[in-house]
Amino acid sequence: MSAPTVRKRRLGSELRLLRESAGLKQEHVAARLSALTTSKISRIEKALIGVKPADLDGLLDLYGVSDEVKRRAMHSLAKDGSKKGWWQTYRDAISPEYADLLSLEADAKSMRSFQTSLIPGLLQTSAYARATIDAINMTSSAAKVNALVEVRMARQSVLTRPEPLALWAIIPEAALHTTISTPRAMKDQLQKLLDLSELPHVSIQVLPLSTEPHPGMVGSFSVIGFPETADLDVVLVEGLTSSLYVEDPVEVQRYGAAFERLQAGALPFSESADLIANLKDPT
Missing domain, CATH: 1.10.260.40 (lambda repressor-like DNA-binding domains)
Incomplete structure (x- = not known):
């Protein structure tokens, strides 16, 4: 590649x-x-x-x-782009846009992610990943779904590398109520969110159901930052059949401003963790 x-x-x-x-x-x-x-x-x-x-x-x-x-x-x-990434093994299962994301994540220092209805891939359990990949891809073979699940799990190594990716995820409360596979599977997913939120480089906020209209209503996006300068950051805008990378610095800044508005409307970290814990173990 x-x-x-x-x-x-x-x-x-x-x-x-x-x-x-x-x-x-x-x-x-x-x-x-x-x-x-x-x-x-x-x-x-x-x-x-x-x-x-x-x-x-x-x-x-x-x-x-x-x-x-x-x-x-x-x-x-x-820098030399001929180096082989671990994702090369899965080149038959992933799109060029997805390969781009994996390469960008490998070099990035930060990611600010908002998903309209999903828990971000970097925070998913394998059961949650399998259920959502199967639902979104609809016609993919079992072998391809298996490969995509493996890729999603391997992606998460950016959170445990020596200089880990700083991830700030804003998750709509509705995504936490999704039923996947079995009640146990969703319980495990909620526990994973709680566990990861304990990491100093992982920040998780929940956007409550009662929130007012916000910029994220138009779709999911992630602002990917690099250790060089902010004017080299890029934004990934995700869709059902394709993804778009926004690279113009002015547009990237607008997405950054949109994320700041979402941060302001989301619950504080402690309240977000409490909400997740209560959904995991209702009292």
């Missing part, structure tokens, strides 16, 4: 914006950097090919980028 499509597009877009801000056309750049042709610069900006570290440094120097944080961020985007 080549470098993550999303990261390639971000790199190409950033380089194009830097070139335009420097008042240069592609042919001007090619004339000053002997290692790059106009055609190659065009293909890099269109995310059709990657860029070597030395060539990237030449571009950044030419564009006047001296900030080391920005330069490291650009190199992070351009």
Whole structure:
């Protein structure tokens, strides 16, 4: 698999914006950097090919980028995409968009997730994952469902790695009332939420049934943050048959603002945990 499509597009877009801000056309750049042709610069900006570290440094120097944080961020985007991820084993079962998500999660430092009617995949038990994957995919074979469940469980390793992903999940209360498989299965799922909420890097809030209209009513989304700079964050917008990555910094900021509104409308952490515990063991 080549470098993550999303990261390639971000790199190409950033380089194009830097070139335009420097008042240069592609042919001007090619004339000053002997290692790059106009055609190659065009293909890099269109995310059709990657860029070597030395060539990237030449571009950044030419564009006047001296900030080391920005330069490291650009190199992070351009890093070798030929490395094999664990998800390569499942390439026949997962879509390119899903492979992108797995690669992004592997590099991310944070994720802010809102699901309209589901518990987020990173917080699911295998029983919950199986029931929801089977329901959403509808016509998938048992073998594919099994593979997708395995992928979802493997994804959760980002929460237990040495530098774990910081996850902030807002879960609608209605999702906690879903009946899956058996009462025991949902009880186990609720317990998993309680267990994970004890981790210092996992924050879980419940959006109560009584909440007022909010931005999340239009659909599920996740804001994925990286250890470089905020202007390289991306948003995953999920649908039934496809997913969309939002990469424009202005639009990403709007999703960040939407998440902040959801945070404000959700129950505090302690009250969220109490609600989950009461649903697990009604008194």
